[in-house]
Amino acid sequence: MSDGLEDIVVAQTILSDVDGQAGRLVIRGRSLDELAGRARFEDLANLLFDGFFDDLPADLTASLAATRAEVFKVMPPLDEALLALSPFDAVRALVARLADGDDLATALRLLAGPAVFLPAVLRAQAGKAPLAPTPGLGHAADLLAMLHGRKPSAAEAAALDTYLVTVSDHGLNASTFTARVIAATRAGLVSCGLGGLSALKGPLHGGAPGPVIEMLDDIGEPANARAWLEAAIDRGDRLMGFGHRIYRVRDPRADALKAAVRNLASQGGMAPGRLAFAEAVEAAALAVLKEKKPNRPLDTNVEFYTALLLEALGLPPAAFTCVFGVGRMAGYIAHAREQQATGRLIRPLSTYVGPAPRIAA
DSSP: GGGGGGGGOOOOOSSSSETTTEEEEEETTTTTHHHHHSSSSSHHHHHHHHHTTTTTSSSOOOHHHHHHHHHHOOOOOOOOHTTSSSSHHHHHHHTSOOOOOHHHHHHHHHHHHHHHHHHHHHHTTTTTTOOOOOTTTHHHHHHHHHHHSSOOOHHHHHHHHHHHHSOOOOOHHHHHHHHHHHHHTTHHHHHHHHHHHHTTTTTTTTTTTTHHHHHHHHHGGGGGGGHHHHHHHTTTTOTTTBBBSOOOSHHHHHHHHHHHHHHHHHOOOTTTOOOHHHHHHHHHHHHHHHHOOOTTTTOOOOHHHHHHHHHHHOOOOGHHHHHHHHHHHHHHHHHHHHHHHHOOOOOOOOOSSOOOOOOOO
């Protein structure tokens, strides 16, 4: 038996391939290097959805923009009980109110929903009125416009597009597997997406980028990094932003996001010195991990530069996992449709290790 289903193959997929030994991610036959920084989120969604919807247009941009406007119009009131929740829980509750189904219209509502709901919730929690989508903007740019009330710069929109593309799909991770299990029961796409989001919330999966900001803020300046990091490891703490269950080398998504952060910083989109400070902390962390855990391959993962990128775009750490969900929803939908096409219910076995029943005398 394999603990955590380690090395157990439970599905065949045409969607993505994660090579942990080589540090490579392939999505529908295209490497992350080809996609990150070049493709928009709409392009990536088209790529993932290809072959799963008979009425899929050649370009999802207009359809997705129209659906964002539709979702905003029918968004339920953001009452006090909803706004008392965390941004993630509030967005998940709003997604749960979307009409379920298996068609392209449902898929588009699932893509549009989190991108519309998150800025609305964040603004309402700050005492501001939610803003409607802006016609003519792409998915990433529109999310930022609905959040900040202004059209984002080209560098800002490109940075968020890079992030959404980078996290859109990543093999059979915990939340994607959850979505496929639900899809195997013939539940609708909204049910699959909700299951994926719920698994994504956990701190061992999508809930990790926020603590990277807490770590950086606690360290304060480069001179403090080594002592802070050594103390954390000595306490048995996990260093957020380092190490990955699959990758035995550097996470390729970290490099894609680091490039996006550098571009953003070069355009004046970050606080002066923030990137240099983060790079100093990264270097110190890698050195300390190599010394204290020499037998474990612990390198920079996607969380580290995710935190810097989303912080620079004006998103609070409490919303980081929601933005992850905005991107990963495309993967959930594609995997759900692929699973439904196999016609097979996922039903693994378990080994009972509890007490034996008493035998009557």
